[in-house]
Amino acid sequence: MFGLDAKDTRFLLIVMFLTLATPVLLQPFPETSSLAQFNAGYPDLMQRFAIFGIFAIGFNILFGLTGYLSFGHAAFLGVGSYSVVWMYKLLDYNVLPGLILAVVVSGLFAVVIGFISLRRSGIYFSILTLAFAQMSYNLAYSVLTPITNGETGLQVYSNDPQVLLTEAGPHLPHLFGLVMSDATRVRLGDWVFTFNFGYYFTAIIAIIVFYISLRIFRSPFGMILRAIKSNRTRLDYAGINTKPYMLAAFVVSGMYAGLAGGLLAAMDPLAGAERMQWTASGEVVLMTILGGAGTLLGPVLGAAFIKYFENIFSKINEGVLHTWFGWLPDGLEDFIITIVHPFVGEGWHLTLGLLFVLVVVFLPGGMIEGLNRIAGLFNKKSEKSEEAQDSKSDARESQPAE
Amino acid sequence: MAIEDRNIVLHVNDVHKTFGGLHALAxxxxxxxxxxxxxxxxxxxxxxxxxxxxxxxxxxPTKGAVVFDGDVLTGKKPxxxxxxxxxxxxQTPEIFPELSVLHNVMAPAFAKRDGAFKLNMWQLLRGEKDVQDEAEHILEDVGLIARRDDHAGSLSRxxxxxxxLAMCLIQHPRLLxxxxxxxxxxxxDTNTTIELLQKIKQRGMTKVIIEHDMHVVFSLADKISVLAGGRIISEGAPDEVRNDPKVQVAYLGGAEE
Structure with missing residues (x-):
């Protein structure tokens, strides 16, 4: 299906199912349970999973395949957001023109930044991209205020032209009248599931761009990008001009970032310069490495994991801890809470940092490698019985696990 | 010489190379x-x-030029x-260690077929049957077909x-x-490599080979140029070179023996 082999088709179908079923899958605990705060199935967070998943998928095309580490991808995120808000201001709240503009403008930015930064490799490339992103960030705060509205951030005002806006048209981000924030709540016993149009909009875009990235991974172009990572000198002597290949990878990943930034503004009609800050660039690097650089699904897992931590783990405050450990004797309760407290709530960065260190040291292939190892443990047990059937079909299809 | 000129593929014309004060080539x-x-x-x-x-x-080069098939190579990119x-x-195999053996051989084939750059993101590798068949054919020739799906980094030297060699052969180069x-x-391994190179020779591919091992040189070469101190001191068919007293002093009969 879709030109893919059986294995990839199965993989894509699983990803599609997981993405579309997210509002149910991430809501495992009933409302009444004390664990309900670990539920992640609310629209705002799910949208972030999808959007930062897109950001990381695109980043991975550059970093995962070619090994070139960009520290400036947040610049494209910001450019995407500004593009969408500008289209709100000039036309109306339909997100489509803005998203198209976001992809085009971030692509143009990527051509310029990539062309210059790719004159160097390794750490110098990273520093050049970082310099460009910081430059964009500072310009957005200062001389570009007429475009970016500086510190206040770009938003829609009542005196904006909005030439296409009618009295009846939605005054919130929408797609041809379907409002992003529309949601249907379904109650099943003690469980409450929220199906939000905005999430499904981002999720379907995420599936499409995931499919595109799958195609890139499986194309001759993708193979040559991997070869660049493996041995660029050999490629030069094999007759490949590596520069345009690198630039193409850079621009594609910049467009993914622009799309992600645009979607952020499509969910919430604001754009601020802080989206371009280096911490945002660093975050996508963390997501990709944590999930597994160079794998298809890893960056998405990494993005979801970090966003989950940021939004859920950070909510565990001292009061919550008291309800958990209340059954312990007083002295012990206070002791345990004193120990646990720095790692949760506002201390979530500490836990994430430690996890990151553990993953990099023990699972250089990221969370995907961890999952593969677990799967490997199970396979070993059932291997003997399946060996006979599987060996024939797998021998020709075998590819590094993803 | 003038009569043979049209058969000359590679011309190295009066090339000099100095590194600081050192005359590496003259x-x-x-x-x-x-x-x-x-x-x-x-x-x-x-x-x-x-x-x-x-x-x-x-x-x-500091001076001089290299001409391949009528075009000056000097100043061109690899x-x-x-x-x-x-x-x-x-000299040390330059390969793609993280890629499979098959993909190692397919990458140069794409360079040959599609040129130095082609934006082929939407094609699928598995749709490239012709390239894959040719790569498999050449891997059979060099005796590596059984390892086609292994990481190239895991191969012996x-x-x-x-x-x-297969990565070069798939491009059908005019000069190797x-x-x-x-x-x-x-x-x-040396002997199997010699056999392989002799097999290529029968296909009429032009080769320039730099070698230290006399056994290899005398089993393959049609013509030998002897370099010593940055100059060519002797040139000719293997037997002429072997018997040239200058060569014996500089090399064969020198301190190395």
């Missing part, structure tokens, strides 16, 4: 005939690798030189060399440059 003139194997031999430090690097464009039909095997193709190999 007065180098070489003419490589189409379909022949031309060996460049010489003791360590004679300038063999420098000469090869000048030919492939890695180093710019990928441009390859696109003109010159492939190279390195001899196998890496054979794979690198080999830099010490058997360096650091066991006797067994």
């Amino acid at each position: 007065d180098i003139d070489l003419a490589v005939e189409e379909g022949k194997t031309h060996a460049i031999i010489g003791p360590n430090g004679a300038g063999k690798s420098t000469l090869l690097n000048v030919i492939v464009g890695r180093l710019a 990928y441009e030189i390859n696109q003109m039909g010159v492939a190279r095997v390195f 001899g196998d890496k060399r054979r794979m690198e 440059l080999l830099d010490e193709p058997t360096a650091g190999m066991s006797r067994h």
Whole structure:
């Protein structure tokens, strides 16, 4: 299906199912349970999973395949957001023109930044991209205020032209009248599931761009990008001009970032310069490495994991801890809470940092490698019985696990 | 010589190369005939690798020029030189260790078919049956078909060399440059490599081979140029060179024996 082999088709179908079923899958605990705060199935967070998943998928095309580490991808995120808000201001709240503009403008930015930064490799490339992103960030705060509205951030005002806006048209981000924030709540016993149009909009875009990235991974172009990572000198002597290949990878990943930034503004009609800050660039690097650089699904897992931590783990405050450990004797309760407290709530960065260190040291292939190892443990047990059937079909299809 | 000129594929014209005050190469003139194997031999430090690097464009000569098939190679980028039909095997195998053996051989095939750059993101590798069949065919030739799905980095040194050779052969180069193709190999690997190179020779591919190992040189070369101290001190058929007293002093009968 879709030109893919059986294995990839199965993989894509699983990803599609997981993405579309997210509002149910991430809501495992009933409302009444004390664990309900670990539920992640609310629209705002799910949208972030999808959007930062897109950001990381695109980043991975550059970093995962070619090994070139960009520290400036947040610049494209910001450019995407500004593009969408500008289209709100000039036309109306339909997100489509803005998203198209976001992809085009971030692509143009990527051509310029990539062309210059790719004159160097390794750490110098990273520093050049970082310099460009910081430059964009500072310009957005200062001389570009007429475009970016500086510190206040770009938003829609009542005196904006909005030439296409009618009295009846939605005054919130929408797609041809379907409002992003529309949601249907379904109650099943003690469980409450929220199906939000905005999430499904981002999720379907995420599936499409995931499919595109799958195609890139499986194309001759993708193979040559991997070869660049493996041995660029050999490629030069094999007759490949590596520069345009690198630039193409850079621009594609910049467009993914622009799309992600645009979607952020499509969910919430604001754009601020802080989206371009280096911490945002660093975050996508963390997501990709944590999930597994160079794998298809890893960056998405990494993005979801970090966003989950940021939004859920950070909510565990001292009061919550008291309800958990209340059954312990007083002295012990206070002791345990004193120990646990720095790692949760506002201390979530500490836990994430430690996890990151553990993953990099023990699972250089990221969370995907961890999952593969677990799967490997199970396979070993059932291997003997399946060996006979599987060996024939797998021998020709075998590819590094993803 | 004038009569044979149209058969000359590679001309090295009066090439000089100095590094600071060191004359690495001086007065180098070489003419490589189409379909022949031309060996460049010489003791360590004679300038063999420098000469090869000048030919492939890695180093710019201080003076002189390298002409391939009527085009000046000097000043061209490595990928441009390859696109003109010159492939190279390195002294230490240069391969893609993280890629499968099959993909190692397919990558140069794409360079040959699609040119130095093609934005082929939407094609699928598995749809490239022609390239894959050819790569498999060549892997059979070099005896590596059984390892086609293994990571190239896991091959033995001899196998890496054979794979690198396959990476060059799939491009059907007009000129193949080999830099010490058997360096650091066991006797067994050396012999299988020689057999392989003899097999290629029958197909009429022009080769320039830089070699240290006399056994290899005399089993393959049609013509030998002896380099010593950055100059060509002798040139001719293997038997002439073997019996040249200058060569025996500089090399064969020198301190190395």
